[in-house]
Amino acid sequence: MFKLNLKIAWRNLWKNKGYTLINILGLSIGMASCILIFLFIRYQLSFDEGIKNEDRIYRFVTDWKYDAFDDYSNAVAIPAVKTAKNEIVGIEKAAAIFRNWNIVRVKDATGKDVIKKDETIYYVEPDFFEIFGMQWLYAKPTTALNEPNTVALSETAAKHYFGNAQNAIGKNVTMGNKTLLKVSGVFKDMPKNSSFPLNIMVSYQTYPNKNDECWDCVSSGNEFYILLKDGLKAKDIETSLAQFNKKNYADRKVAGNQNNKLEALRDIHFSEHYDNFSNLTISKNQIYGLGIIALFLIITACINFVNLSTAQAINRAKEVGVRKVMGSLRKQLIVQFLTETFLVTLAAMLIACVLAELAIPQMENLFKGNIAVGLFQHPIIFLFMLCLVLFVGLLAGFYPAIIMSGFTPALAIKSKIMLNNGGLSLRKVLVVVQFSIAIILIISTIVVMRQMEYVQQKQLGFNANEVIMVGVPNDSLNRLKHENFKERLLKIPGVKKVSYCQDAPLSPNINSSDFTFNGIKNKDFEVRRMKADEDYFSLFDLKLIAGKLFAKSDTANGYVVNETFLKKVHITNPQEAIGKTINSTGQNIPIIGVIKDFNDLSLKDNISGLTISAGKNSYWRAAIKLDAKQIFEANKQVEKLWNSLFPEQIYYSNFVNESINSQYETEKIMGILFKVFAGVIVFISFIGLFGLMSFVATQRTKEVAIRKVLGASTLELVKMLNGSFLIMVFIANLVAWPLAYLFVSKWLSGFAYRIEISIWPFAMAMIISMVITLITVSIRSYKAAVANTIDALKYE
Amino acid sequence: MIELKNIEKYYANKGVKSYILRHVTTTIKQGEFVSIMGPSGAGKSTLLNILGMLEEPTYGTYEFMGENVTSLNERKRIELYRNHIGFVFQAYHLIDEMTVYENIEAPLLYKKVGSAERASRIANLLDRFNIVAKKDLFPNQLSGGQQQLVGIARALAAQPSIILADEPTGNLQSAQAEEIMQLFQKLNKEDGITIIQVTHSEKNAEYGNRILHIADGVVKGDVQV
Structure with a gap:
């Protein structure tokens, strides 16, 4: 019996090649994404496993x-x-x-x-x-x-x-x-x-x-x-x-x-609060987020399956009726339909494995080789695949099987079965759910991309173009060479300015400390203490708005503070601040200048209260401004000079703008993941839509033919066939908007500097989804509308 | 074998009952070949469906082989399908995805007949109906008459005691129709299988030994041929 079921299933699938292809394609892409997500999650959960105690x-x-x-x-x-x-x-x-x-x-x-x-x-x-x-x-x-x-x-x-x-x-x-x-x-x-x-x-x-x-x-x-x-x-x-x-x-x-x-x-x-040596932490929330996306993917793919199967159910009605009068129990019919589903699911799984294997190198690339995943890494991966097949098989197969096996034989044999005549059918609901998911992802992708663009284009308040940071040794011996190094650097053609400092203006590597302001202990915030020499301001184009900059000095004898600092200690007029003292090092040091705010941390954070002072012992870097036309040549010269001065050490340099961008690595990866998954879900949804449309077109061939005979134009027919789908996608948009809004506003709240959520991403998602829907269904409905009338009416 | 007592079937629509069958009372004995005749919409097919337990009567009792089957649960009904009743349809209703051989085999599989027994029964049927050469073809590769032969072979495979046929020759040309009717007659006479058929044609009805005339849901005549 099982063998026969299998054989019949195979023939049925072969007969409906188009639908089978859509089903397998959708499922395998969905499953491949799921497998990849599972591999990633399992890899993350496997950290530090297997230690004895x-x-x-x-x-x-x-x-x-x-x-x-x-x-x-x-x-x-x-x-x-x-x-x-x-x-x-x-x-x-x-x-x-x-x-x-x-x-x-x-x-x-x-x-x-x-x-x-x-x-x-x-x-x-x-x-x-x-x-x-x-x-x-x-x-x-x-x-x-x-x-x-x-x-x-x-x-x-x-x-x-x-x-x-x-x-x-x-x-x-x-x-x-x-x-x-x-x-x-x-x-x-x-x-x-x-x-x-x-x-x-x-x-x-x-x-x-x-x-x-x-x-x-x-x-x-x-x-x-x-x-x-x-x-x-x-x-x-x-x-x-x-x-x-x-x-x-x-x-x-x-x-x-x-x-x-x-x-x-x-x-x-x-750990969300605590770092570790590998710098590879991931929060449980991110893992759950990925898990939810995987679930979305699989549900979308299953919806295709359910929709196409129930749509096709009418074609199988006769078979169900005949089998029933031959003595088949409903249970046996369910088993037969499930066999078919499992065959498809299994085929999809095999293809999914191949797809996943192909995608693994790309994924490892995306994470810069920081992860090592593979299909054969752990037996649990096979267990997962097995569960996935069972889960998808049941999820996608059970409902259609129940529906189809439930046909009354007397009606089924006479092909009088009507499915979902009017009303709110499950199929419509599923299409709406599917497209809501797709639209949420489209909106999120647009917002994530825009935010990343914004982050990259935002004026940071300083100019770091063509500036390289070169590490310099700062032990007491090498420190003596700093002066000499700077002088000789400035002689290199193409080097415009040089400044010793702790780090670039935007850097997480500046420590902060509590302090007393004008003799009163401050309890509201910690001040970030940046150390840099007198050339730092002109090199990075930091604008002075009150007082003066400090002169050349080895240690701090005056602070330059930023506007935020003043705001936080409730001083409105910058001039007032000059002369007040700050003590964060055990020494009372006066404020001598105020500079305009610049972003001293990534755009996820607000500008902090900041002091800049001289401090020779903290000069770990030299900022070097190069001439745009001679960057390459000058860079080489700098390295040569450095190596000759510090032969014991190892040269290290990077462009400031690059290291600023590297602070958004996680967000960038997230953006790419969103793009990929949104693409996958949109693709799956639309091939499902195409399948459904083909089916509806076939179902209504006779109606179309009769309408044509009565004088309907092709355009009118296409419009008639498309109508319900466009309405479904429109409703999906309405469902998706509030959910997407909640999600993106939550995500954006992680940035102190962020784009305003406007109507555009939403409108764009609607336009995109409606246009693709229109194209997808029109391809098929046009074909139905121009089909030969006689062929359709010849029978019966 | 079959006893119908006061069978009624109606559909209530907005308080108005539209009757399909009224007061149908009849007995069909083992070995009879009954033709049900009547104009379109008379309720012939409904009666056959009730006989085949595909529909339940609204009122009345139906005894099949001494057992009241008026409303039967699925398992028991299917038990009857597997062992006692064979169906033949006007549109043949072979399963398109199955070959001739598999179509005939299907009821035997449901009946859980052993594979050796199955093979010999099918071989027998193929042989008897002269369709051995066609056994690996699919239904759409056969003519209508051949399809109906397969349909009958399938109905006979489970060795039923009764065959219910709904206009078995309705889609066939007259020569093929005649062949099928002769086959029915032969099955009835030689194998003692009870046959109940619905038909439009007087000529086909002649093959049987009893004719029930139905009009507007009422049995108007019961003629022995």
Whole structure:
């Protein structure tokens, strides 16, 4: 029976090739998108999985509660590491891991550098390896990093430095200029889906500041992990932790209600407040969002299926009737129709796998190689595909099967079955739902694209065209060369201006601090303290509106503040501000100038209160303004000069505008995803519409023919056939608008600087959807309208 | 075999009852070949549908093989279809997606006949109706008469005790029609299968041994031939 069902199903599908193609095409594209989304979500959820005691591993994080705002850090104060181990009960093992950047070199016998590379290094306590159950290729796990001046390398790093992993043991690498480190172990590479991109791990005892006693200094690279004793959970040590917090922060009067909390290992990747070493966090909301889009996609594809199947049901009515009088139970008919659906679904799944496989490289590209997904990565992917087939098969097949198997045989045999004669049929509702989804996505895509355009074109209040930022070493020795470097830079043809600074005007890398203004402690906001030399203002074209700029100086002797700062301390006339003092460093320093506001953070944030002052010790970058015509040549000259002046170091530069744009990476990816998914859903919806239209046209062939005989023109007939579809799409627009409005306004609220939501994206979505609908259905209705009348009327 | 008592069928439309059948009372015995005749709209087909349990009468009782089947649940009705009743239609109603062979096989599959038994029964039927050569063709590759032969073969496959035929020759040319009627006669005489057919043609009615005349839903005459 099953075999026959299969055979009949196959013949039926073959007979209706057009509809089958539409069904399979729509379903496979929808499924492929779903598979890709699933792969992505599974990959994200797999972060840091498979560590032996993962449910007992926690990270110490630090929270602050100020009056006006909260702050969060993934790191701890250095003395907390030692103290926590002693004071908190229930810790089995604990280990600090501190991130740092340094130059790592491998020298040959004569002392010449063979390899010189800027690397991220981690100072770790030996217990770290045991907490995380890391696998060693060579070395004794327990002793590897017990001594100062030892280093453990990942397999990749070892190969890079010494050719092969085994060779590396016992060899030396140089960190910075003179710290010699002995390689005491090689560990297996960390997987890509890890929050710990560890390559070079230096023993904690080598860490120069390990005895630091500053409880309110929390530097973002200093993480601390603990492994709880067997059977304990975070809440079991809550009291102990509270005591620890009281004793070490509250009792010491550390500012901002600073305290430590525990964060479970598997939450790190989804943390919204706390960063991590891999910089790859994703919020659970984003994952849910993607899941919803996947659901949308699959529903849209299923709707096609349901619509086409129920539309075709009339053709199958006779068969149903005959089968029933031959003794088929309704159940058996349902099984037969479901077999057909599953055959289609299965075929679609196979095609979807191929499509997904083709799309994976594009997807990895989109995420800049930060993800590694594959169809054969994990058995659960097959389970998912199986579930998807079952889900889609049932969702798409069940309703039509119920409808078709329910025909009364006496009527069915005489082809007197009428489906949905007038009224609000399910099919119409489904088309409206489908198009509402499509239209929501069209509107969202337009808004996202416009916002990104706006972000790119918005005047930021400074001019960073043709400005490159070059990293400069800033240790006490190299600092002496700064003056010389600047002078020689200015002699290079094509270099117009040079300024030493902390970073470009728009940068997240500026620290902020609480302060007293004119002797009164400010509790409303923290001031961002930007350090730059006197040429910074003219180089970036920052406009002075009151007072004067500071003169050449090594340390801060006067602040230039921005308008926002004045607004926040309630001063309306810039002139009034001149001479007032700010204390954020322990020193009272007067305001000497006020500049016009510029965007100092990405457009997601408002302009902050800002002070700019000289501060030689913070000059990590040189901003260099180049002549537009000689950029390429001058750039090369700059690099050459740099290398000759700082031979020990590694040159690094980038254009300011590029790094500003890179701040919108997530939004850009989101924009692309929206475009792709909107495209897919729109495509699926419209092929479904085309299928439905073909069916309606066939159904009404006779009516059309009779009307023609009565004198209707082709245009009138096309209009008649198109009418109901245009109305459905119009209603879908009305349904979609409020939903889309809610969504886009929520998304835009994430930007401090955003476009106004106008009627245009909505109107455009309507025009687009109506025009495509018109074209799609007209292709088919025109054909029906010009068909030969005699053919249609010949029968019966 | 069949006992109809006071069968009525009407549709109520805005309080007005429009009768299709009125006071139909009759008995059909095993082995009879009954032709139901009458003008268009007389209620012939409705009567046949009621006999075939495709429609329920509004009123009255219907006993089939001593069992009251006036309103029967699906499972029991289908049990009767599988074992006792074969249908033949004016428009043949073969399943387009199935070959001749598969069409004949379908009722046997529903009846859960074993595969060896199935093959031999079908071979037998194909042979008897001279359509062995056509077994792998699809219905649309056959002439109307051939299609109707397949239709009858299909109805016979489950070895029913009664065949209900709704104008079985209505779409056929006279030569083919004659062939089909002879076949019916033969089935009735040789195999003892009860046959009830609806027909317009006096000539076809002659093949049977009893004629029921219906007009306006009422049985006007019951003639033994």
